[in-house]
Amino acid sequence: MVDPIIFDIGYLLSAALFITGIKKLGSPRTAPYGNQLGSAGMLLAVITTLVKMQVGNGIIGWELLVGGLVLGSVIGAWLAVKVEMTGMPELVALFNGFGGAASALVALSEVLARIKTGEVPTDMLNLWAIWIAIGLSGLVGWITLTGSLVAMFKLKGGFTIPLTKKWVRFPTWGPPWLNFVKVGLLIASFAFVVMTVREPENALWVWALVGSSCLLGVLFVLPIGGADMPVVVSLLNSLSGVAAAFTGFVINNNVLIIAGSMVGAAGLVLTFIMCKAMNRQLIDVLFKSFGGSDKETVTRTKVGSDPEEVAMMCDGISTCIIIPGYGMAVSQCQHAVKEFADLMEERDVEVKYAIHPVAGRMPGHMNVLLAEANVPYEQLIEMDEINSEFAECDLAVVIGANDTTNPAARSGEGPLGGMPILDVDKARSIVIIKRSLSVGYAGVDNDLFFMDKTMMLFGDGKAMMSALNTAIKEY
Amino acid sequence: MVDPIIFDIGYLLSAALFITGIKKLGSPRTAPYGNQLGSAGMLLAVITTLVKMQVGNGIIGWELLVGGLVLGSVIGAWLAVKVEMTGMPELVALFNGFGGAASALVALSEVLARIKTGEVPTDMLNLWAIWIAIGLSGLVGWITLTGSLVAMFKLKGGFTIPLTKKWVRFPTWGPPWLNFVKVGLLIASFAFVVMTVREPENALWVWALVGSSCLLGVLFVLPIGGADMPVVVSLLNSLSGVAAAFTGFVINNNVLIIAGSMVGAAGLVLTFIMCKAMNRQLIDVLFKSFGGSDKETVTRTKVGSDPEEVAMMCDGISTCIIIPGYGMAVSQCQHAVKEFADLMEERDVEVKYAIHPVAGRMPGHMNVLLAEANVPYEQLIEMDEINSEFAECDLAVVIGANDTTNPAARSGEGPLGGMPILDVDKARSIVIIKRSLSVGYAGVDNDLFFMDKTMMLFGDGKAMMSALNTAIKEY
Amino acid sequence: MSLTIAALIGSITIFVLAIYLGFELISKVPATLHTPLMSGANAISGITVVGALLASNVAFNSGSPGIAAWLGFTALVLATINCVGGFMVTNRMLEMIAGKRRKKEVS
Amino acid sequence: MSLTIAALIGSITIFVLAIYLGFELISKVPATLHTPLMSGANAISGITVVGALLASNVAFNSGSPGIAAWLGFTALVLATINCVGGFMVTNRMLEMIAGKRRKKEVS
Numbered sequence A, B: 001m002v003d004p005i006i007f008d009i010g011y012l013l014s015a016a017l018f019i020t021g022i023k024k025l026g027s028p029r030t031a032p033y034g035n036q037l038g039s040a041g042m043l044l045a046v047i048t049t050l051v052k053m054q055v056g057n058g059i060i061g062w063e064l065l066v067g068g069l070v071l072g073s074v075i076g077a078w079l080a081v082k083v084e085m086t087g088m089p090e091l092v093a094l095f096n097g098f099g100g101a102a103s104a105l106v107a108l109s110e111v112l113a114r115i116k117t118g119e120v121p122t123d124m125l126n127l128w129a130i131w132i133a134i135g136l137s138g139l140v141g142w143i144t145l146t147g148s149l150v151a152m153f154k155l156k157g158g159f160t161i162p163l164t165k166k167w168v169r170f171p172t173w174g175p176p177w178l179n180f181v182k183v184g185l186l187i188a189s190f191a192f193v194v195m196t197v198r199e200p201e202n203a204l205w206v207w208a209l210v211g212s213s214c215l216l217g218v219l220f221v222l223p224i225g226g227a228d229m230p231v232v233v234s235l236l237n238s239l240s241g242v243a244a245a246f247t248g249f250v251i252n253n254n255v256l257i258i259a260g261s262m263v264g265a266a267g268l269v270l271t272f273i274m275c276k277a278m279n280r281q282l283i284d285v286l287f288k289s290f291g292g293s294d295k296e297t298v299t300r301t302k303v304g305s306d307p308e309e310v311a312m313m314c315d316g317i318s319t320c321i322i323i324p325g326y327g328m329a330v331s332q333c334q335h336a337v338k339e340f341a342d343l344m345e346e347r348d349v350e351v352k353y354a355i356h357p358v359a360g361r362m363p364g365h366m367n368v369l370l371a372e373a374n375v376p377y378e379q380l381i382e383m384d385e386i387n388s389e390f391a392e393c394d395l396a397v398v399i400g401a402n403d404t405t406n407p408a409a410r411s412g413e414g415p416l417g418g419m420p421i422l423d424v425d426k427a428r429s430i431v432i433i434k435r436s437l438s439v440g441y442a443g444v445d446n447d448l449f450f451m452d453k454t455m456m457l458f459g460d461g462k463a464m465m466s467a468l469n470t471a472i473k474e475y
Numbered sequence C, D: 001m002s003l004t005i006a007a008l009i010g011s012i013t014i015f016v017l018a019i020y021l022g023f024e025l026i027s028k029v030p031a032t033l034h035t036p037l038m039s040g041a042n043a044i045s046g047i048t049v050v051g052a053l054l055a056s057n058v059a060f061n062s063g064s065p066g067i068a069a070w071l072g073f074t075a076l077v078l079a080t081i082n083c084v085g086g087f088m089v090t091n092r093m094l095e096m097i098a099g100k101r102r103k104k105e106v107s
C-alpha cells in the first residue's frame, strides 16, 4: 500500500520541479538554475516510471527501453554539442518536432495495440475520454512534427538535394485561398477524431487522421516568411506541450498533464511576448505572408571602400557605435569585432553596441554571440535607449546588419513597414561591412548603402574585420 | 451518468471564477470586476452544492439550510452596510474569524457525527487522511477565530465592558518567555492531532485540540502592537484559506481545496507585500512587540493658534501640501479638507496631498476617504514622490497625522526607527490640526510640534477645519 | 464516502498546484488595494460554506440531529456571513477607490 | 486501466489549474531569454518520454511486439532526443548569456 504513494510523490515532485524550472527560466539571473531544475524533474520522472513499471507488471524489454533511452540521449547530446550558435534556432525547431512526434506516436501505439488485442473500452465514458484524448494527441502531435520540420528548413533557408548537392531555397508559398484549405483540413481532422470514437475498431480513421494532420502542419507553416519563424516555433512549442498533456489523458498520468498543459500555456504567452518584440500581430504572422519572398534585383551600385580608408576614418573620432547583425553571426566574427572595439578604446574612443531586438535569426542572438566574445554587458545597449545617441555618434560600424537598419521601415509600407529600426542613418559617418549590396531577410533594398556618408566594405565579415583591425594597428 | 459531471463542471467553473477574481483584485482598474467574479463563483458553488445534495440523498432540512443561508446573508449584509469607513479593518478581521470558525466547526461536526454513528474509517488510508485533515482544519480554524477576534479588538483599540459602559484599552502583553509557551502549545496541538488518529473513537482528544488551538490563537496575537494588526489580519486571512483547504480534504471536495489553498498562498504573498510597505520584517512583527504600548507622558508644551491666525498665513502662499492622517479618518473631516483645498485653489494656490503608505489604520485608508470627498486622483501624491517637494512648499497642513510625520523615525531608534516618513519639517511653514500634543499610534513624542515654524490648531479635526474654512472665506 | 489512494493523490496534486497558482497570482499590488484584496480573498475563503451545507445536511439526514448538526448549522451561518459580508464590504471599499477613478476616466 | 468519472474530473481539474499556472508563470521576459526559455520549455514538453516508456513496455509485454511496440520505441527515442538535446542546448545558450554575466557580478 505504501509503494504506489511513493511513485505518485515522485511524479508530484517532478511536476513541482518543472513548474519552478519554467518560472526561473524567465529571469536572467536564475535561468541556468531553472534549466537544471527542469532536467532534474525529467530524470526523476523517468526513474520513477522505470521503477514503477518494474515493481508493477515487470519490464520485459529492459534492453529495449534502456537502449532507446541511451540511443536518444546520445543523439540528443551529439546534436546539442555539435551545433553552432547560428544553428540553434533550427535545432530547437527540430527537437520540438520530435517532441510532438513522440506524443503522436505514443497515442498511435496505444490505439493500435488496443485495437489489436481487442481492448477497446466498452462503456461510453472510457471510450469517449480515451479515444478523444488519443485523437487530439495525434492531431496536435503530427501538426507539431511536420510544422516544426518545415520551420526548421525555413530557418536554414533551404536544403541540399541529396546526391545532387544542389542547394534549394525553401519556398514560401501561400495564396489567400490556402487559408480555406487549411480550415477545411482542420474540420476534416476533427471529423476523423469523431469517427475514431464512433467506429473504435476501425484503424482506417486513425490513419486518415495521421494523414490530414501531417498535411495540416505543412500547410500551416508553408506560407509564413522565414523572418517570422521564431514566433512560429514558439507557437509549435506550445502545441507540443498540449500534445503531451493529451497523452497524459491517454495513459492517465498527471505529470504529463501538468507539464504539458503548463508548457502549452507558457509557450503561448511567450509567443505573444515575441510577437510584441518583433512588432507583429500573431494573426498577421499566421495568415499573411511576410518577407522571405523573391529577392529584389539590385539595380543601383555603390563603389566599395578598402580597410585602409576606413582605418583612416577611425582616427580622431571620439564615439563609435557598433551595429551587429545576422552577417556577424554567419561569419562568426564576434571576436574580431571585440578586438576592433578594444583597439578603439585604446585610442580613447567610447564604444557602444546597438542591439536591435530581432537582429540575427533568433531573439537575443547578438547578445549571445557578443557575450561569448567577452563584450561587457553594459556596452550592449537596447534599441530604444541608443537611438537618441546616433545623432551624436561620429562613426557607426554596421557589421552584417541590414533590415534592422533599413530606413525604408519608417515609411510604414512594404514587408518591413512599421518595424522599429536603429537610426544608423543619423550618425555622422557610417561603415557597412557585408559581402554585396544585396538585400537582407525581408528582401527590401536599403537606401542606407547609397548615402554619401556611407562607406561599404564588401567582403566576408570575419575577413573584413581582421583586415580592418590590421589596418588600424598599422595606421 | 451525465448528472455528476454537471456538478463537477459547476465546481470547476466556480474555482476558475475564484482564480480570475483574485487575479483581477490585484490591479486597480479591474478590482471591482474581480470582486464580482469572486462572488459569482461563490453563488455558483452554493447552488451546485444544493442541487447536488437534492439530487443525491435528498435534502431533509431545506428550511434549516435555506434559513442558515438567509440568516448569514442578512447579518453579513447588515454588518457590511452599516460599518463606517474607519471600522472596515475591524470588520474584515471579524469576518475572517468567522470563516476560520466555520471551517473548524465543519471539521468538528464531521468528526463528532462519525464518532456518534460509528462511521470511523477502519482502513489506515482513510483513517489517516480524513482524521489528519479534520485535525489540521480544526487547529488552523480555531487559531484563525480567536486570533482574528483579538486582532479586531486591538484594531478598535479596546472595548466597553458590558453593563458598566467602561471603555477598556485592549492590552498588549508579551514577555519573551511567552514565545516558548506558544511553541509548546503548538507542539501539544500537533500531538493532539496524532492522538485523534491513534484513538479515533475518543472525542476527548478532539476537544483538547479545540482548547489548545483557541488558546494558541489568542497568545499569538496578544503581544503584537495595534500598529501591526493589518499584517496580522492578512496572515490570519491566509490561515483561514488553509483551513478551508483542509476542510476540502475532509469532505473530499476540490473547489474547497483550490479556493482555500489559493487564498492561503495569495494571502501569504499579500502579507509580505504589506510588511514591506510598512517597512517591517514579518518575523519582527510576530515575535517582537511594537507600538501600542503605554503612551509617554507629554512634558513639553506649545501654545495653540486660532483659525484666524492660520487664515492669515494662508493668504499669499503659492503652494500648499495637505498631509492627512488617522485623525482625519476619526473626525470624518475629508469633505471639509476638500473644501479647504477648493478655497486655496480659488486663490491660485497649487494644492497637493501627501499620502503616506501607512497613514490611518489600514493601507490605502487616506485614498479611500479622499476619493469619497471627490479629491482628484492626480492630486494624491505618494510619499516617495512628494518628499522632494516639501522644501519648496510654502505651507504644510497636517490634519490628524502624527507618526507618519515624526522626524524621530529618521534616528533609526525607538518604535518608529527606520520607518520612512513625510518630510513635513522641511516645509517653510506648518499647520497641525489635532486635539492635543499627545502621541500617535507608535507612542513617540513628535518634535515637529515644537518647531518655531509650526502652528498648532488644537481641536477636533472636523470642527477645526470648518472654523478654518469660515475664517478663510471671511478674511 | 470511502477514499481511494488515487483520489487522495489527485487531491494533493490539486492542492499543490493551487498553492503555486496562489503565489503567482499576486505580484505587485498598490497600497490602496491591500485592504480590498485582503477582504476579497477573505470572502473567497468563505467557500467553506459548501462544507457547512454538506455537514449540516448529512448530520440532519442521519436522523437524530444532535450536537453535530447544530455545529454544522452554526458553521453555515458563520460562513455565509463571511462570504456575503466580505464581498459586500469589499465592494464598498472598491466603489470608493476604483469607482471614482473610473468615473473620472469616462468624463 | 479503466477510468472512473471521478478520476477523469480530477485530471481535468489538474489540466485547467496547470494551464492557469502556465499563463501566470511567465510575465516579462527580456529578449535575450526568449530562445532559451522556448528551448527549455520545449525540453520539458519531452515529458512524453514517460508515456513512451509505458507504451513500449505495454506493447512488448503483450507478447507479440507488432507495429505498436516499434512505434512506442520510436517515440521513446524521439522523446529522449527532445529532452536530453533540449536541456543541453538550453544550457549551452544560457552559459553564454547568464554565465558571463554571473562571472562579471562576482568579479
Ligand SMILES: NC(=O)c1ccc[n+]([C@@H]2O[C@H](COP(=O)([O-])OP(=O)(O)OC[C@H]3O[C@@H](n4cnc5c(N)ncnc54)[C@H](OP(=O)(O)O)[C@@H]3O)[C@@H](O)[C@H]2O)c1
Residues within 6 Å of the ligand: A226, A227, A228, A229, A230, A324, A325, A326, A327, A328, A330, A331, A357, A358, A359, A360, A361, A362, A363, A364, A365, A399, A400, A401, A402, A403, A404, A405, A433, A434, A435, A436, A437, A438, A439, A440, A441, A442, A459, A460, A461, A462
Ligand atoms: N532575431 C530574430 O528573432 C529573427 C528571426 C528570424 C528572422 N529575423 C529577421 O531577420 C532580420 C534580421 O536583421 P539583420 O539586420 O540582423 O540581418 P539581415 O537583414 O537579414 O541582413 C543580414 C545581412 O548580412 C549580410 N551577410 C550575410 N552573410 C555575411 C557574411 N558572411 N559576412 C558579412 N555579411 C554577411 C547579408 O548581406 P550580403 O549577402 O550582402 O553579405 C545580409 O544583408 C530581420 O528582418 C528580422 O525580422 C529575425
Ligand SMILES: NC(=O)c1ccc[n+]([C@@H]2O[C@H](COP(=O)([O-])OP(=O)(O)OC[C@H]3O[C@@H](n4cnc5c(N)ncnc54)[C@H](OP(=O)(O)O)[C@@H]3O)[C@@H](O)[C@H]2O)c1
Residues within 6 Å of the ligand: B226, B227, B228, B229, B230, B278, B324, B325, B326, B327, B328, B330, B331, B357, B358, B359, B360, B361, B362, B363, B364, B365, B399, B400, B401, B402, B403, B404, B405, B433, B434, B435, B436, B437, B438, B439, B440, B441, B442, B459, B460, B461, B462
Ligand atoms: N495604514 C496602516 O495600514 C496602519 C494600520 C495600523 C497602524 N498603523 C500605524 O498608524 C500610524 C499612522 O500614522 P498617522 O500619522 O496617520 O496617525 P497617528 O500617528 O496614529 O496619529 C493620529 C493623530 O490624530 C490625532 N487625532 C485623533 N483623533 C482626532 C480627531 N478627532 N481630530 C483631530 N485629530 C485627531 C491624534 O492626536 P490627538 O489625540 O492629539 O488628537 C493622533 O496623534 C502609524 O504609526 C502606522 O504604522 C497604520
